[in-house]
Amino acid sequence: MPSVFTKIIDGDIPCYKIAEDDLHFAFLDINPLTQGHTLVVPKQETDYIFDLEDNALAALHLFAKKVATAIKISVPCVRVGVAVIGLEVPHAHIHLVPFNNMQQINFSNQKLIFTKEEFEEIASKIRKGF
Numbered sequence: 001m002p003s004v005f006t007k008i009i010d011g012d013i014p015c016y017k018i019a020e021d022d023l024h025f026a027f028l029d030i031n032p033l034t035q036g037h038t039l040v041v042p043k044q045e046t047d048y049i050f051d052l053e054d055n056a057l058a059a060l061h062l063f064a065k066k067v068a069t070a071i072k073i074s075v076p077c078v079r080v081g082v083a084v085i086g087l088e089v090p091h092a093h094i095h096l097v098p099f100n101n102m103q104q105i106n107f108s109n110q111k112l113i114f115t116k117e118e119f120e121e122i123a124s125k126i127r128k129g130f
Ligand code: AMP
Pocket: 004, 013, 015, 028, 029, 030, 031, 032, 039, 084, 085, 086, 087, 088, 089, 090
């Protein structure tokens, strides 16, 4: 059974898309820690990120760098934090979380709630910076 992220990549589940290339896909996390919290995933479904081949792991991070650069110029933040958790969805993914202080990047925090319009607005801003 395909992962929820494969369903997103295939267009079977909607998302707030940021960018894609042949091998990777980026979209807003639906339960964001901060505005602009984005997930970057390889299109090929692999559960554990460190099971990716070296080339695939490197390429995923280079794609994430491009997405992080777009987030940084689109969302007011000190930095874009990077995290790999992977306990919920068994499809390797990198969290990119723009933040202004350490408290914001605690994954135990209550997640923010945005309207569809707010999600679309922030996704559109980041897309323009990509
Ligand atoms: P983890 O596997 O622990 O890194 O967490 C998976 C992340 O995927 C969580 O932050 C979820 O909010 C996010 N997530 C799960 N389903 C969706 C979805 N349909 N669209 C966007 N983000 C999702």
